[in-house]
Amino acid sequence: MLGGTSFTLFHVRGIRIAVDWSWFVILFLLIISMSNVYGDVLGESSAGTAAFGLAILSAFGFFGSILLHELGHAFAAIRRGVGIASIQLWMLGGVARMNRETDSPGAEFEVAVAGPLVTLAIVAVLYLVGGIASGFGEFGHIFRLALEFKTDAGVSAFVSMIAWLATINGIILVFNLLPAFPMDGGRIARALLWWRSGDRNRATQTAAKLGRGFGYLFIAGGLALVAAGSFFTGAWLALVGVVVNSAARGAAMQSAVTSRIGEVRVADVMDREPVAIPGDLSVEQALDEYFLRYRWPWFPVVDTAYRFLGLLQRDRADEVPEVSRASSHVSEIVEADSSVFVRDDTPLDALVANQSLRRFGALMAVDAEGRLSGVITLEQVGRALRDATQRA
Numbered sequence: 001m002l003g004g005t006s007f008t009l010f011h012v013r014g015i016r017i018a019v020d021w022s023w024f025v026i027l028f029l030l031i032i033s034m035s036n037v038y039g040d041v042l043g044e045s046s047a048g049t050a051a052f053g054l055a056i057l058s059a060f061g062f063f064g065s066i067l068l069h070e071l072g073h074a075f076a077a078i079r080r081g082v083g084i085a086s087i088q089l090w091m092l093g094g095v096a097r098m099n100r101e102t103d104s105p106g107a108e109f110e111v112a113v114a115g116p117l118v119t120l121a122i123v124a125v126l127y128l129v130g131g132i133a134s135g136f137g138e139f140g141h142i143f144r145l146a147l148e149f150k151t152d153a154g155v156s157a158f159v160s161m162i163a164w165l166a167t168i169n170g171i172i173l174v175f176n177l178l179p180a181f182p183m184d185g186g187r188i189a190r191a192l193l194w195w196r197s198g199d200r201n202r203a204t205q206t207a208a209k210l211g212r213g214f215g216y217l218f219i220a221g222g223l224a225l226v227a228a229g230s231f232f233t234g235a236w237l238a239l240v241g242v243v244v245n246s247a248a249r250g251a252a253m254q255s256a257v258t259s260r261i262g263e264v265r266v267a268d269v270m271d272r273e274p275v276a277i278p279g280d281l282s283v284e285q286a287l288d289e290y291f292l293r294y295r296w297p298w299f300p301v302v303d304t305a306y307r308f309l310g311l312l313q314r315d316r317a318d319e320v321p322e323v324s325r326a327s328s329h330v331s332e333i334v335e336a337d338s339s340v341f342v343r344d345d346t347p348l349d350a351l352v353a354n355q356s357l358r359r360f361g362a363l364m365a366v367d368a369e370g371r372l373s374g375v376i377t378l379e380q381v382g383r384a385l386r387d388a389t390q391r392a
């Protein structure tokens with residue numbers, strides 16, 4: 001979404017923290033609108049140094065809270081063995097980019113709930129600080145006013161900043177907990193559905209429907225706000241709706257593809273009955289009857305029970321001195337390399353990242369007894385993936 005250039009701000013324990021251009025726009029708008037608010041509080045013009053300074057503090061406090069929220073997700077993911085590529089902040093908030101999906105409903109739940117828990121802790125700390133600074137009854141009142149970007153005369157600028165940060169984090173908390181997948185509440189919902197049914201794809205499809213519905217709701221609500229005169233809030237909400245809707249649709253499609261390809265196994269797409277060299281053949285016969293006849297660079301080698309012994313490369317056979325070719329057997333020079341074969345009941349999606357398949361272009365398939373049952377090529381895997389994508 002809106003990809004574009006991102007700028008690295010800094011790293012937190014090896015996690016890259018980046019922002020894009022839209023973040024600078026929001027930062028700018030926030031500082032402008034907050035310096036107006038603090039200008040009123042302090043009774044000075046919005047261009048006053050104190051008002052401007054507080055506005056900058058608030059804006060960074062706001063982005064600091066979002067960053068802490070995302071770090072909550074990130075550390076929960078890392079604890080569950082899922083790597084984090086980066087945390088990106090942009091105009092709609094933050095995203096902790098995970099290297100892969102979580103592999104259990106429990107892990108999914110923990111990662112999803114960790115961000116809102118951090119935000120809850122931030123609200124609690126701010127409430128405590130504001131309450132101690134101005135009295136808890138009074139702070140509750142200021143807190144409610146901050147919802148409307150207002151404040152009472154005589155309230156200290158520091159307290160109104162704390163109130164504003166507490167309020168905005170409270171809104172973030174509630175908003176994120178809506179079951180609008182892929183927002184946090186939606187991911188929590190998916191984790192619960194997944195836990196109950198044991199079917200990740202079905203859980204994702206249901207959560208995604210909910211997410212798309214909320215997306216439309218946000219768009220409608222945003223447009224209503226724009227019509228009522230709240231241009232920025234309305235436009236922001238509508239944009240969130242568009243992003244949530246399309247992200248939910250994308251996640252549903254991806255999940256469908258992954259689950260379809262997961263049902264396809266090596267045996268479903270491989271070539272059966274591949275040409276194989278019997279291990280008890282002499283190297284001379286192998287060269288004459290196989291390499292010179294088929295002109296392939298390699299052949300699988302099998303024993304008398306058709307068990308896979310390894311691959312024989314043409315070069316390896318050529319290396320055998322001519323005088324001993326008739327007396328040496330293929331089984332003596334075959335390379336037993338466990339990375340060149342897979343069980344034929346392996347799900348195809350497990351091969352997508354297989355390095356041997358990429359390097360070699362093919363893998364041998366064996367059955368449960370270790371007998372050679374087929375050859376699967378990179379091209380066949382690619383075609384099966386494309387088919388699954390089209391069916392989704």
Ligand SMILES: [Zn+2]
Nearest residue numbers: 115116176184
């Ligand atoms: Zn979150």
